[in-house]
Structures are given as structure tokens and as C-alpha cells.
Amino acid sequence: MREMMEIWRWVLVFMCICILGWKPSSINAATDPQDVAALKILYTSMNSAPQLTQWSSSSDDPCGQGWKGVTCSGQRVTEIDISNLGLTGNLGYQLQPLSALTILDVSGNNLGGSIPYSLPPNATRLNFASNIFSGNIPYSLNQITSLKYLNISHNQLQNQLGDIFGSLSSLTTLDLSFNSLTGNLPESISSLSSVNTMNLQNNQFTGTIDFLANLPLENLNIENNHFTGWVPEPLKNINLKKDGNSWSSGPAPPPPPGTPPAGRNNRNHKSGGNDTPSSGGGGGGGKSGIGAGGIAGIVISIFVVGGIIAFFLIKRKSRRSSADIEKLDNQPFAPLNSNEVQEMKSIQPPYTINTKTFDTSASINLRPPPIDRHKSFDEDDFSKKPVVVKKTVTAPTNVTSYSIADLQVATGSFSVENLLGEGSFGRVYRAQFSDGKVLAVKKVDASVLPSHLSDDFMEIVSNISRLHHPNVTDLVGYCSEYGQHLLVYEFHKNGSLHDFLHLSDEYSKPLIWNTRVKIALGTARALEYLHEVCSPSIIHKNIKSANILLDAELNPHLSDSGLANFIPNADEALDSSAGSGCSAPEVTMSGQYTLKSDIYSFGVVMLELLSGRKPFDSSKPRSEQSLVRWATPQLHDIDALSKMVDPALKGLYPVKSLSRFADVIALCVQPEPEFRPPMSEVVQALVRLVQRANMSKRTIGTEQGGSQRGENPDTHDNLS
Template sequence: MLLCTMAKQRNLGLATAAILLFGVLFFQAFARTDDLQVQALRDLYRALNSPTELKNWKLEGGDPCEELWTGVSCYQSSVTEIKLQGLNLTGNLGDQLVSLQHLKHLDLSSNHFHGEIPNSLPHNLTDLNLACNNFTQSIPASVSSMKHLRHLNLSQNLLSGPLADVFGASDNLIMMDLSHNKFSGDLPASFRALKNLTKLYLQSNEFTGSVIFLADLHLHDLNIEDNHFSGVIPGSFQNINNLWIGGNRFHSGGADYLPWKFPTDVMPNISSPPTTESSAIEKYPSHETGDNRKKRPGSGGIVIMVVGAVLTLFGASVYITFRIRRSQKQTLDSVRGSISSLQSLPISAPQVTTGPLAAQYDSPDSSSSDSPPLISSWQLPPAPTMTLKMSKRRSFSKKCKIPICAKHYTVAELQLATSNFSPGNLLGEGTLGSVYRADFPDGQILAVKNIKTVALSITEEEQFMDVIRTASRLRHPNIVALIGYCVGHGNHLLVYEYIRNVTLDDALHNVLCMPLTWSLRLRIGIGIARALNYLHTSCVPPITHSNLKAANILLDEDLNPRICDCGLAVLRPLASNSVKIKASEMAIEDSGYVAPEHVKRGSGNPKADIYSFGVLLLELLTGRRPFDSSKPKGEQSLVEWSSSKLHDSESLLDMVDPTIKRTISSRALSSYADIISQCIQPEKEFRPQMAEVVQSLVSVLHKSGPEKAKSGKDKATAEGNEVDPFERSFRSTNSRFFASPTASYYSI
């Protein structure tokens, strides 16, 4: 009777579980995503210019949870996660994200988003990662309403100005990274409310004032390097495990300085230094598994799942019962054997390691030789020797490494995209290696630079990774962006965005190319100048190109200049011998760009870049190469030939490219020549800063005004008979330029 009752109860329980499971699956199978949330995602898709990388996304119709929209994860009928990191997306974030009321995790890092961070962010976010983009302005006020926020990463953007006092309700925040921006002013008082914050990264900004609001926080990691903080370092900072404070203006002595010192060299308490976190979204639990997206089972699938679940539960209960009984028996036998073996061990005192390694650590709890024996008349086997650590805090004298804001590719992915680096995909060869066109399965086209190096040591490999870190941070409309990389097993591959037009060298010197107009040349010069000014003044530390030349400047579909290979000149010493031979051949042609103070390229400074830029301005004006061995000896060097002509009006006009001579006003030409003269000064201290050059060139552009036709071909241009280089259909068909010779593409 009892057995029958137990069997009925067990069957009833299984039936109830099956009904509940069936109900949940039935509800999920027929639930649709909330209309407001669908509309918010459509608005985001529209603001991102409908990129092809976002598969299944639609401007009209569709359901993000049912149709597996790229990067979107759902729970029941609500969008809970959007992860679109590293997809090379552009645009802004729209203004309807606030409708995603159930969104917990938003990761849009390592893209090219621009504009302000919208104030209409979802209020229930727990993880927000917008790192490695081009966002401007400051932190939106909506952060103050995100009471559940735990991880915030806005690093590697163009955010600026003082921080608003928006952190008063952010007491759940655990990690915040605002590093590598242009924030200024004092820290807001609401920082005191961040009682659960354990990791704070503020390095490489322009913060000023005191850090007193951080004194009472329970931080494990704190990086405030390279700011303008001042005053006294709080004594509580000595309890922070990982601390970096260099590059500030703290008091280093005096009566008001607190009586404790930082050691300049201590043993690290972890195997490798922590880095600034490139992703604020850590390994949080997800509602989905596998592809992280919700899938809808059919009715047949639901029946199979229910039956499978019942059988699994029954089998699991039998297996667990068997394992428990077996484990109990094995444990009893093991205990008996252990006691028997322990009784035969000799009595010994606990051992303490004494030697060079142990001497480097404090041992406040170390046992002495006269310690009493343990466990009466027999002794446990000694535990493995352990060393105690001296310091719980990392030495702040060590620099923490910035994150890589680029996608990591495998060798197989790049081999597939480049047809195994076939000659048919070769775009060009330069002083560091070859560049190949890469066509990826999703339709994306990129350029892969295969850098040929000698066998690198560990230090040199780290140097190479530092170059990637620096290059991946560069965000400027006139700089070719580094999209990804592949390092390992002897491979050193850099993946750049693909520029479809030709180099400036081809546009100026290839007879198959239509001549560039004066106003277009001037705009190209301004774009290059702005990119150099960004490298010299906005990057910390400043970056020099050290190999500026027309062949390293690409023209995109809109004929905007894009400087390539920024920050790579330091890799030249690591190049293989075969590449160095090619580089030596190129150096003869490029010698006209090199500043007098530098015998070899690649070890320059900002002033050397300015000299090279002055040569480029000459090249744009005259249409002549910086060094032309076919010319008479006195005219081979463009700088030497033109220097004496820059201040003589008649000689100046004679040296102008004949195709643009009739379209330049005398006032604009004189001002342009003055800029060139300043940039190519033999003594570097007399050359101007790049910011001054930008302002001067913009002034020349205003002086030039609209180009006036004077006769013949110019009159036809004025009447509209010649194609406008900025007309959209003309640009998109690439009819202005013919195919670029491969030797001039990415020539570094």
C-alpha cells in the first residue's frame, strides 16, 4: 500500500513538472518582441546608416528575438543584451534607446561612433561599454538614473570638459573606466557615493585638484596617471593593491605631507600587471547559451523536449543514488587506510623555507623551531612550501598597458580573405612588407599588411604589441584606421580599412589621372595638416609619423586625404633583410622629404614631420616630385630648386603647376609660399607648430575664394562643362582616377 502511494506521488510530481515545462516553452514560442523595443532597434539601425554587418536587422518589419538579429539577445519577449563590439560601425546612437526598458548589457566598443552620447540611455543597464569610439562632449545626465549600473567603460574616446555630478545614485558601480579622454576640472563630490567601486581608471586625462573624494573608497585598482592632480596623497591609498599615480603634481615633501612612503620597487603580488579594462562587460551570466540568441522550437520539438526532460530526471536520480552509496564506501575505506599509514610516520616539527626567495617576503606568522608538536603523538605530512607576500599593493612605478581597440583575427581568417595572400590580391609593397586586399565572407573589404620581421625576442614582441595598442587608438577622419591584427606563430599582420581610390602620389604624377584643381589641392593639404596636428597634440604621448610622403596618403571616394601607417615607423629596425633591401631602394626616391637633421628616417620628431609636410605643400603647388634624378643636377631636389623662388613673385608664379596656374590669386599664392618657407626651414626650432600651419592654410583657403575661369579650358570649367570632382555620382563611379599602380599603395 505504501509503495503504491509513493509511486502515485512520484508520477504526479513528474506530470506537474512536465506541464509547467510545456507551458513555459509554449509561452516563449509564441511571444513576440515588444513593439517599442523593436522600434528602438530600428531607430538605432537607421542612425548607424543601415550597415551590412548587422545581419537580419531591418528598417521595417521583422522581430529581433525571433529572427536572430546580430548581437541581440532576448529573454522571453524583451531585449536584454546588445553586443556590437568591433564591427567597424559608424554613425550615432539615435534617441530611442531609452525604450529598451529590460536591456541589461550594452557593448558598442571598438567602433567609429561619433557625436554625443545620447541622454536617452536605458535606465536599467547594469553594464555599459562605449570604449574605443569617437564620442565627444561629456557623460550624459541619464547616468544619474542608472541605479543598477555595475560596469561603466567610456575610455578611448574624445570626451572632454568637467565631469558632471551624476554619480550620487551609482552606489552599485563596481568598475569605472574614463581613461584616455580629455576630461578636465576637479573630480565631482558624488564620487564619495561610490562605496562599492573597486576598480577606477582615470589615467591620461586633464583632471585637476585634489583626490580627497577617493580617500574613503574601497578600491583594489586605481590608476590616475598622467593628469594634473595636486595636493596631498591620502594615506588610505597605501591600502590599495594596484596603484598608479605618476605624472601628476602631488606634494613630495613638507610639513603637510603625510608620514608614509611608497616603495619604489616591491615584489608584485600577481603574475602580470593588470591592464586598463578594455571591456566593462565581464563574464556576467546570460539568459542564453550557445549563440546567445533566442530560438523558437516547433510543436514537435516541444513534445520531444518534454519527454526528454522526464527521462533525464529519472535517469539522473538513479545515477546520483548509485554514486552516493559508492562514494560513502570509498570514503570509509580511504579514512581507514590513511590512519594506518599516518601512525607509521616519524614525529617532525613544521618546516619553514629560509633562503634568498623567502627573504624577499614578510613572514609575520612563520612558526619557530620550538613550535609544539601537532596532533599529539603523530604529525601530518608537511604541506607544500608556501611563500608569504610582502605587499598587497602593486608598485605604482610600473605602467599599466592600455587596451587594444582592434579586432583580433586568426591566420586562417586572413588567409581565406586574401586567397592565401595570392599575387592577385597584392595591392602594393613597402618598406615593412606587402599589402593585400582582403574580401571577407560578410562582404567587408579590408587591407592586410603582412609585416616581414626578423625573429623577434620577447621584448621586441612586446614592442610590436605596444605599436598595435597605439595605432588602434587613433581616431581621425584623415587617418586610415587600424581595424584588426594577427600576431603569433611568426605572423605579424595588421588589418586596415580599405581605401578604394589612389594615392596622392598617383593623383599628382600619374598621367592617367586627371589634374587636381587648386582648391582641391588646398583642401587635401588642410586635411593632412589636421591629421598631423591630431598626432602631435591630441595623442599622449605625441605620435610622429616619421615617413610622411605623397605615396603614404590615400584619397578616398570623396577625395579626402587619409594618412596611412601612422605610428609604424618604429618597426623599421625589426624588418627582415629582404624588406630592408626594398626599403633602401625606396629611400633614394623619398630622400626629398627627409629633414636635414635626420640622416635616416623613422627616428623623427614632430618638427621633422613639419618639414616633410612643407615638402608635400611644394609638391602640391608645383606638381614635381621631391627628388627627380631625371632633372639637371641643380634641379633634382625640389626644396633646393624652389627655396630661392618662394619670395620672388615672378619666379614663384613660374614654378606653379601649369594646370592650376590660372586659378590661383596672387594674394593666396604669396601666403601659401610663406607657409612652405616656414615649414622647410633648415633649423627645426624655426619651424612652426602644426596647429599654426592649419590656421594659416585655412586662411589661404578663404583668400582663394571660388576659382575664377580666365580662358579656354578654365572658362569651360566655370560654365559647368567639366565634371565637378565633388559631385556624388562622379565620386561613386571612381571615374576620376584609373587603377593605381600597386607599387604606390601603402608604401611604408
């Protein structure tokens, strides 16, 4: 009996070993579903290249099946090296789920399009070199704080670098060489506290390189750019290549008083605390100490630091005393150093910016102008407002300061005849000046920006004046008098897209298909600029066809850009438009605006362009009142899609172009924000649509639609 029990005990042990030994193999073979989905999208985006052996759009186990170039740890993909395989296509739009990926190397291929906004969040090494990527470097790169190596050399990148380096303190190698990058280097490059190799050669960079002097660089190549100024002394002691620039001759000017010695970090990155610049051995000697020069430098530094501390103590004391005085005068609040606040919140777009210093001597005329009440839509606004006396207001010099008297004359005392429209922030009037210039004046409602917030208003004006893009309406001027806040914008003769689509006009004909695509692409580029070029990103919060203005050639210009982002009470003002059919579901539910909610609203505008319908129309049957709800199920059905198209087009559109346009809409109006693509991908999709559509003049028709409103017969040539 005892022997039988012993035998059974060994049989059970053997069975347990077999089970335990077999089970993990089946578990380890499975790959994380999110990684699988991301790799499938990547594979499809690269045209399902046969070079990617074992890759498949139907397989679910890259780790277990040994997909070429894919390395795993457990169930997670940790490395992808598919370099030098002659791959074509692009990188898709969904790399962010690869949260365990540390190395991505796609160099030496023929991959194009934009670098995806959605990148692996924990990558340490990204290599996109020697492809045909174009566009901008995505701002999302700033969020990959673990990144140590970035190589995007030998591509076709354009435009100015955004402030994308502020969080990349671990980056050691940066290679942006052989592209077409322009403009000054962003100040955030000075945050690269670990970088030792930087290659910027063969671009079109401008400006100076002064702030590179404090980086721990060992190798710096800036050849063949348009840099100016002087090469800082510390950079002359490293492996520096600088030919092909416009350097200044003669000795460099001395730094401003109080400036810390440049390049101190440069000399310490491998010295173990030794401050000597000598590259020799660490042995002693009469020359290795601090020396008289070092002592003198320390003494001078102490005096400089002491002077700076004394300056700020005095400044703080005077600020506190002035605040106390303002409290005694019953002022609502005393803003602290509005110049510094403006600088902290300023935006650095890549387009031309007037960088002159602000004029702090803007005076206010305290004598109220004569007011003509005849036909005035706002006749009580100026008469009942108390005069709020401000000592000084800072004003940007790249926009014009208007008086209320000037604007009253130009708008006919803000008469009904000159009323262009009314939005979430106030009414807009047509203003014609004595020199013949016509502008648009937005009178910001007092409920949105009360009269005591004049300093905030000047900060808003300063920020908005920095926004410059061909598809963003330019701020021309402002007025801040008698508690009133007015913004003066450029005027666009063809009005808003909403009016063009939805208001009948016997003198105009409907927009043709090519023009509708052009309007969508231009608006998408404006949003891409706000989201991915401006730093920090700007959420528009109020994307709708009424805020897309059309010029004489029917090019789109996005209005109200930056207003909702900078006005303190903007979200409350926008609540009134939450039920208009343009707002994303998450905004309607929680009131929270994001970049993704802008993308949803843009998708609604595209639906308007496709269908000619309003976002919400109570005159329609209940099932068709919400444009998104009615249209979304039909976007992938070509027969249903053709019935959705604006009847005003009369069938004059390429069917493939229509289908691709609908595909972009479907991506933008997805109910889940995380699945909506970034604007850079929307732009690329629309650019590809234009390039592939081959919109022939046979389907274009004669471009006479809207000729009374200024439509250009050659607008289809400007689509790309």
C-alpha cells in the first residue's frame, strides 16, 4: 500500500511539471493587443511591404512569430529596427500605444509624409534619418522625456522649429542636418542639459547661437546655414564646424552686466568637478589651482549676485508698497508686473513676428468723444459706463491703437447697417476709414471681459498679435478706452463660410467642389499651426463655419484665433453655443475643451462643406436634425454618400475625391477623442487627396460660382 501511494505521488508530481512546463509557452507567445494593433497599422501604412517578412495584417502575435526587426520582452514590443529595407509609404498615425518601445529605427528607407504626432511615449532612441519625411517636427516630441538619441537628418523637413526641447533633458545626440528648416533656433534648445553632439548643418537656420555656449557640447556642426553674430568663445574649444554662415568680424561685444560666464557647464561635463580648461592629465602642479584670476572672478561674482539680490529686494518692496497704495484707492486688484506676465505667456510662432519692445507710454484721452446715437445698435454702452482711469497700459507696437472716436466714425456709431454678425464674444462691425481702408471691429462684450480687466485685455492683444499664418485672420489694431474693449481685424469681402453655404443669395452661385476642398485644407492648416506650431498649443474652442472667413479668392481665414484661449471667462461665453451641433460630445457633457475637441468641430465643418447642411437644423425631420448623427453611418457607403452631397454641386465632383473627403470626416468626428487624428495628419490626408484627385477641368466646370462675391476662376490651381 505504501509503495502504491509513493508511485501515485510521483505520477502527480510528473503531471504538475508537465502542466506547468507547457502553460507558460502558450502565454509567452501572445503579444499585447495594443502593440499588435499598432504594428498592423504601421504595416498597412508601409504598403504591406514584402521586405517585412512574417509581418501580417491578419496575424496577432508579432513576438511569438518573429516579425522581422521586432524585438520583444515578454508580451511587449520593445524594439523595432526596420532600417535600410527600401520601405515606402508612411508611419501611420498610431505609434503611441507602443508604450514599452524604447528603440524605433526606420532610417534608410523611402518613407514620406509627416512624422506622426502619436509617437512611442517612452522611447530612448528615435532614428528617422535618410527618408523623405516632410512638414514639421511634431510638438508631441517634447513629451518623450526619456529620449536620448534623435536623428531626423537627410529628410525634407521645413518651417521653423517649435519650442519642442524644453523637457528633453536626457537627450545626448540631436541630428537635424540636411533638411530645409528655417528661422531662429528655439530657446528651448538651451534646456538640453545632457546633449554632447548636435548636427544642424545644411539647413536654413538664422539668428545667433549664443545660448548654445552653456550646453555640454563636444561636437557641433552648424555649417551651411544663415547664422549671424559671433561664435561664443566656449564653442571654439570643442569639435566645431561652422563654415558657410555669415559670422560677424572683429571682437565680440562684451556680455551685459550680470550675465553669468558662458560655457561653464561646457567645461565640466566630464571633468569630475575640475574647473581647469586644460585637457591634460589630472596631476598637480603650480598651475592647477584657482589662481589670482579665479579668486578675482569669484569676488566679482559675489558682487554681481549681491547686486542682483539687492535689486530684487528693492523691487519687491516697491511693488508691495504700490500695491498697498492701490488698495487704499479701492482698486479692484493690483496686477503684478504685467510685462513679466506677458513674457511668460507669450507665443513663439514660426512666422514673422515684430519683436520690438512694448510701448509703455500709451496715453488715454479722458475727454469722451461726441457720440452720435442715430441708428446705434449699442447706444447705451458708452454713455452709462464710468470712466476708468488707468495709469499706464502696455501695448504691442506691431498693431495700431485706435480711439473710440475713430471707430465710431468708421462704423457709423456702430450702426445696425454696419453690423456683420454676432458671436460668442461680441458683435462685429464693418469699419470704413477716411483713407478708404475697410476693417472689421469686434466689440468684446462686458460680460466676457469686464471694464476693470484692461490690463488683461492688453495681454490678450499682445498674445493675439503674435499669431501670423496665411489662414489665420490677422489682428490689425485694438481700442481700450472708457472700459470698452475692441479688437480690429482685417476684413474679408466674401464674409463667412456659414453665410456662403446657408444663406441664399440671388447674385452668387454655390461653391464648386475644388473650392470646398481648398477651404477645408486651408482651415486644417490654420488649426495645425495653432495646435502643433504655437508653443504652448492654442485650443481654438470655437471652430464653426461662421468663424471661417473667405477672402476675394475664397481662401479661408480662421477668425477668433486665440480669443477663447486667452480670455479668462471664455468658457462661460462659449456655453451658449454648446448645442449648435459643432461641439464635441465630451464638451457638451463636461465643458472641457481640448485639441481633440477642435478636431471634432473641424470634422463638422467638413460635413457642412460636403452636404451643404447646417450642423443642427430643427426644420429637418427629427432623425436628420443633427448633421453628425445623420451623416456618420453613411460616410462609408458610396451610394448613400452620393445622396448626401450638396445638391447645389449638381454632381460635379470626382467620386474618389468625395470618398476620401468622407474618410477624413469619419476620423475627425469619432465620439472617442483619443481616436481622432492630430491636425498634422488631417492636413497630410487632405494634401494627398488633392494630389491624387487629379481634378480635371472636365469635372471642375466653369468657376463662375460666386463671381459677384469675388470667386477666382483659377482657385483650383491653388489647392496643393
